[in-house]
Amino acid sequence: xxxxxxxxxxxxxxxxxxxxxxxxxxxxxxxxxxxxxxxxxxxxxxxxxxxxxxxxxxxxxxxxxxxxxxxxxxxxxxxxxxxxxxxxxxxxxxxxxxxxxxxxxxxxxxxxxxxxxxxxxxxxxxxxxxxxxxxxxxxxxxxxxxxxxxxxxxxxxxxxxxxxxxxxxxxxxxxxxxxxxxxxxxxxxxxxxxxxxxxxxxxxxxxxxxxxxxxxxxxxxxxxxxxxxxxxxxxxxxxxxxxxxxxxxxxxxxxxxxxxxxxxxxxxxxxxxxxxxxxxxxxxxxxxxxxxxxxxxxxxxxxxxxxxxxxxxxxxxxxxxxxxxxxxxxxxxxxxxxxxxxxxxxxxxxxxxxxxxxxxxxxxxxxxxxxxxxxxxxxxxxxxxxxxxxxxxxxxxxxxxxxxxxxxxxxxxxxxxxxxxxxxxxxxxxxxxxxxxxxxxxxxxxxxxxxxxxxxxxxxxxxxxxxxxxxxxxxxx
Ligand code: BES
Ligand code: ZN
Ligand code: ZN
Numbered sequence: 001x002x003x004x005x006x007x008x009x010x011x012x013x014x015x016x017x018x019x020x021x022x023x024x025x026x027x028x029x030x031x032x033x034x035x036x037x038x039x040x041x042x043x044x045x046x047x048x049x050x051x052x053x054x055x056x057x058x059x060x061x062x063x064x065x066x067x068x069x070x071x072x073x074x075x076x077x078x079x080x081x082x083x084x085x086x087x088x089x090x091x092x093x094x095x096x097x098x099x100x101x102x103x104x105x106x107x108x109x110x111x112x113x114x115x116x117x118x119x120x121x122x123x124x125x126x127x128x129x130x131x132x133x134x135x136x137x138x139x140x141x142x143x144x145x146x147x148x149x150x151x152x153x154x155x156x157x158x159x160x161x162x163x164x165x166x167x168x169x170x171x172x173x174x175x176x177x178x179x180x181x182x183x184x185x186x187x188x189x190x191x192x193x194x195x196x197x198x199x200x201x202x203x204x205x206x207x208x209x210x211x212x213x214x215x216x217x218x219x220x221x222x223x224x225x226x227x228x229x230x231x232x233x234x235x236x237x238x239x240x241x242x243x244x245x246x247x248x249x250x251x252x253x254x255x256x257x258x259x260x261x262x263x264x265x266x267x268x269x270x271x272x273x274x275x276x277x278x279x280x281x282x283x284x285x286x287x288x289x290x291x292x293x294x295x296x297x298x299x300x301x302x303x304x305x306x307x308x309x310x311x312x313x314x315x316x317x318x319x320x321x322x323x324x325x326x327x328x329x330x331x332x333x334x335x336x337x338x339x340x341x342x343x344x345x346x347x348x349x350x351x352x353x354x355x356x357x358x359x360x361x362x363x364x365x366x367x368x369x370x371x372x373x374x375x376x377x378x379x380x381x382x383x384x385x386x387x388x389x390x391x392x393x394x395x396x397x398x399x400x401x402x403x404x405x406x407x408x409x410x411x412x413x414x415x416x417x418x419x420x421x422x423x424x425x426x427x428x429x430x431x432x433x434x435x436x437x438x439x440x441x442x443x444x445x446x447x448x449x450x451x452x453x454x455x456x457x458x459x460x461x462x463x464x465x466x467x468x469x470x471x472x473x474x475x476x477x
Pocket of ligand 2: 326
């Protein structure tokens with residue numbers, strides 16, 4: 001969406017981004033206009049002033065000072081979103097963002113906010129032409145920002161948008177098989193090796209968790225393996241990303257009630273996130289060996305569905321007493337996490353819309369995370385979370401919580417008690433790991449019903465920018 005501009009024409013719509021209006025060049029605004037802008041901004045505590053130039057627009061955007069730099073960047077993303085909304089109201093087709101006083105990161109953040117905030121999911125609207133945003137091109141005029149940085153920003157925002165669209169697709173158009181095909185297409189586009197295990201192969205491998213959840217479905221399950229292995233990776237052992245791919249979660253025989261089922265097409269957001277992250281790092285050409293594992297199925301009610309009390313045998317041989325068929329994510333992820341062992345990974349991270357408990361604990365504002373043997377990696381992830389404003393709340397992972405999933409009839413059961421549901425779910429996953437492990441429960445932020453600035457309504461792609469930033473930092477170590 002963005003491109004570097006060398007010269008602006010008098011015809012362009014402009015956003016002048018500045019921390020001090022007095023720094024604005026007189027070729028953009030007259031002295032009187034600068035005086036007016038500075039008065040409006042200071043007296044009315046506003047951050048934006050709009051000038052009408054006979055149908056062309058000049059928007060002055062003030063950067064608010066913040067003690068912590070990362071908050072300033074987030075303010076710039078949000079400003080980008082509201083400026084985009086303004087320009088769409090004004091039916092503007094293009095705009096050039098002028099970095100008035102050499103603030104590269106802030107300017108990029110503003111453009112990021114414009115790109116992400118402009119996302120629309122109109123596929124199923126008959127009048128999509130009328131509904132489409134007018135703004136379709138953004139230029140950048142900055143001494144500091146290099147072309148390569150703009151290319152990287154385009155890859156990043158494009159990736160987030162892909163993730164959102166996957167999450168927004170309803171199950172009628174996105175079965176496990178269609179999801180796997182989408183992953184294959186992304187692989188072809190970005191040069192990633194993709195293998196999709198079909199139901200026969202999944203049966204031959206005895207992935208009992210994935211097969212159990214799939215029992216109530218008329219559609220077969222899939223297990224997608226994506227591998228980005230560049231010529232000279234900085235890591236000897238791969239980093240593995242595991243994503244929950246429940247394309248629709250009805251709850252199964254423990255059927256979800258009332259409106260708890262409404263948004264359950266989003267239950268594959270973890271898989272979409274991890275696939276998109278690998279897509280992004282491949283297009284960014286990061287020198288890092290990364291493997292993605294995406295088990296996928298829907299969770300339905302049928303005569304043949306798994307029933308509460310059933311005992312199943314997982315891929316690694318663990319027996320599980322299924323006491324609630326709605327706790328299905330951990331069953332398909334358990335298989336993927338034990339499958340990950342064969343790669344002898346240096347780190348495994350999973351992302352999953354795993355528990356309502358995580359969402360209730362911190363809402364849509366962040367990710368609930370837990371860690372085993374990966375304290376340092378978690379520290380880096382927390383830092384990255386601030387930078388991209390996809391923040392992380394670390395929850396305890398004490399061994400006592402593990403006691404809560406012991407079963408009387410099998411090795412473990414798939415639910416704990418009423419307390420700490422996000423942690424007992426994490427403990428269930430950790431049972432299948434013997435490597436440094438980070439669990440990300442994205443149930444809160446993955447899908448929102450109302451637009452929240454540049455996080456548009458529906459799938460948000462929350463976690464994509466976080467993990468791309470994390471992997472960038474690992475690649476640069
Ligand atoms: N997919 C849900 C979790 C979820 C809830 C995601 C709300 C997004 C928003 C998951 O499979 C589930 O149903 N979890 C149960 C677990 C319980 C039965 C132990 C839950 O959280 O209620
Ligand atoms: Zn469920
Ligand atoms: Zn689920």
